[in-house]
Amino acid sequence: MPRVLLLLPTTTWRAEALLSACGRLGVDATVGTDRPLVWADRTPERVIALDFAQPAAAAETVAEFARARPLAAVVGADDETTLLAATIASRLGLAHEPVEALAAARDKLRQREVLGRTGLMVPRFTLCRLEEDAAAVARRAEFPCVIKPRRLAASRGVMRVDDAASLGGAMRRLAALLASPDVGACGEWAETAIVESFVPGREVALEGLLRSGRLRVLALFDKPDPLDGPFFEETLYVTPSRLPAETQSAIADTVERAAGALGLGRGPIHAELRVNGRGPVLIELAARPIGGLCSRVLRFGDGVSLEELVLMEALGMETSSLTREPRSAGVMMIPIPGAGVLERVEGREDAERVPGIERVVITAHPGERLTPFPEGSRYPGFLFARGDDPASVEAALREAHRRLRFILAPVPAPADLAMERR
Amino acid sequence: MDQEIKIKAVPIDAQRCRFTVDRPVLKDRAVFFPAVGRAAGSPLAEALFALPGVATVLVSHDTLTVTRSGYGEWPELARQVGAAIRAQLQSGAEPVSASALASMPGEDEIRTRVEHLLETQINPAVASHGGWVELLGVQANNVFLQLGGGCQGCGMADVTLKQGIETLLRQEIPELGEVLDQTDHAAGRNPYYAQSKK
Numbered sequence: 001m002p003r004v005l006l007l008l009p010t011t012t013w014r015a016e017a018l019l020s021a022c023g024r025l026g027v028d029a030t031v032g033t034d035r036p037l038v039w040a041d042r043t044p045e046r047v048i049a050l051d052f053a054q055p056a057a058a059a060e061t062v063a064e065f066a067r068a069r070p071l072a073a074v075v076g077a078d079d080e081t082t083l084l085a086a087t088i089a090s091r092l093g094l095a096h097e098p099v100e101a102l103a104a105a106r107d108k109l110r111q112r113e114v115l116g117r118t119g120l121m122v123p124r125f126t127l128c129r130l131e132e133d134a135a136a137v138a139r140r141a142e143f144p145c146v147i148k149p150r151r152l153a154a155s156r157g158v159m160r161v162d163d164a165a166s167l168g169g170a171m172r173r174l175a176a177l178l179a180s181p182d183v184g185a186c187g188e189w190a191e192t193a194i195v196e197s198f199v200p201g202r203e204v205a206l207e208g209l210l211r212s213g214r215l216r217v218l219a220l221f222d223k224p225d226p227l228d229g230p231f232f233e234e235t236l237y238v239t240p241s242r243l244p245a246e247t248q249s250a251i252a253d254t255v256e257r258a259a260g261a262l263g264l265g266r267g268p269i270h271a272e273l274r275v276n277g278r279g280p281v282l283i284e285l286a287a288r289p290i291g292g293l294c295s296r297v298l299r300f301g302d303g304v305s306l307e308e309l310v311l312m313e314a315l316g317m318e319t320s321s322l323t324r325e326p327r328s329a330g331v332m333m334i335p336i337p338g339a340g341v342l343e344r345v346e347g348r349e350d351a352e353r354v355p356g357i358e359r360v361v362i363t364a365h366p367g368e369r370l371t372p373f374p375e376g377s378r379y380p381g382f383l384f385a386r387g388d389d390p391a392s393v394e395a396a397l398r399e400a401h402r403r404l405r406f407i408l409a410p411v412p413a414p415a416d417l418a419m420e421r422r
Numbered sequence: 423m424d425q426e427i428k429i430k431a432v433p434i435d436a437q438r439c440r441f442t443v444d445r446p447v448l449k450d451r452a453v454f455f456p457a458v459g460r461a462a463g464s465p466l467a468e469a470l471f472a473l474p475g476v477a478t479v480l481v482s483h484d485t486l487t488v489t490r491s492g493y494g495e496w497p498e499l500a501r502q503v504g505a506a507i508r509a510q511l512q513s514g515a516e517p518v519s520a521s522a523l524a525s526m527p528g529e530d531e532i533r534t535r536v537e538h539l540l541e542t543q544i545n546p547a548v549a550s551h552g553g554w555v556e557l558l559g560v561q562a563n564n565v566f567l568q569l570g571g572g573c574q575g576c577g578m579a580d581v582t583l584k585q586g587i588e589t590l591l592r593q594e595i596p597e598l599g600e601v602l603d604q605t606d607h608a609a610g611r612n613p614y615y616a617q618s619k620k
Binding site: 008009010011012013015016019023024025026029031033035037038039042043046047361362363364365366367368378381 | 432433434439496543547548550551575577578579580581582584585586589590608609610611612613615616617
């Protein structure tokens, strides 16, 4: 039986899904983490600590490990670890995506530079230094525009700016976010931002697998809530898409061409696009599966998870017969209900009783400070639904969300925090 | 009759595969066969050990966990295991001997051994992250655990459970059935590694 190295950041949502997938596939899993875990000495075949910031050194550590315990594949959980996985796989002589292609996909600036040369429709953009004179940036920008950091995920830090007068405030706000301790951004990417034209239209997300450069669409999600700003908090994903077949085909074609332009040819991808009268416009493409707990909404064949599918692909197994189930499905990333400290969540059982709702997962814990977008990005939970058609799934998710009540206490003032510490 | 017995085989890892039968094989009891020598007088275990590569067999109510020696693909062996289980059920004979049942550690013994491991190895380890692990109970050979402190809601809780705790428990207590986490992770107030972003 093969052994797989799973690269799991200690803050990941995906540990349970990936480890369960390994169990169901009968694959031995070794977990590589970015910080030492207490088990590294006791179960050394199962846990290995790696310095994610030093890919070459991490690859040597894994190579040493693999001498005694050969690895069949290395799988990352997010953008950062996908890049690291390719570096390690390259060192081990395993199949992998080109590291340069993953690096280009990871950096939104490099991605735009590459895609801008392809003839694909992508937003017009300019790079700005966050300490730059906003008026000078405004002269290069096209309003309304969107300012976004080069690397943060989940739309964190992304803001719509409607006019030149508002741009300076948005730049300062993003600079403050990137300097905050919980982001811990450093390096040139954290001192700059992308300012790109706002693309009107309906937003969709495509989940797919690449093999030999050909895209296999696993699911196309509609995002029924308008994402027009000022911030871009995700809410609803519903599949299958209700867009016309030819539009869906154009979306898939755009994503396949974009992946090819970036040099991506194998493995999972997640793409976000806007669709308007001019056709699909690629907003972002990531060389990883859908984030958070959202993958739970997808089932293939007789119940195979997205993580199982990704692992099977990584191991070179045949998966083409595994198509998404015929039922409609959807997930709601529960909107952050406001700034405050979560005291409790009411109405959960009511929400679970809504026909079509399969799971209500509250991930925020009592006492957790909730921070709205754009500074925050941690959704307080997820709703999952299935139904006969996309409309009923969407309705179930909205109704379940309506029944939930998040009770928040005010965020303690600095003086109160000082008292608490004493 | 053969067709009516449904068995689902799910590999757990490289060496182990779990077979879930749609009816009890050994009602409300569990018994572990660590080697072929212990199978004498237990027709189901004898039949399974006669298959090539079968190393251990754990029978627990409606579930059998079969460990194989060496490496290989499960499908063929799983098919043979399934056929042996069906034949046993159709025969109507007692699947395991009374002496085999008597040799199985009882719930009290499993509880004592798990608590010892928690006390001497597991909790000292997770304490460095402000966590703890508590044994909620033992049913047959299934163990119910609860994680607390820094482990509750931690992004690495599943790694701790599957790669650490479960691995250690199985090394020391091969008769174990399921290791089940009963923790309400959403209620964790101080996870050591908070999950975040995508």
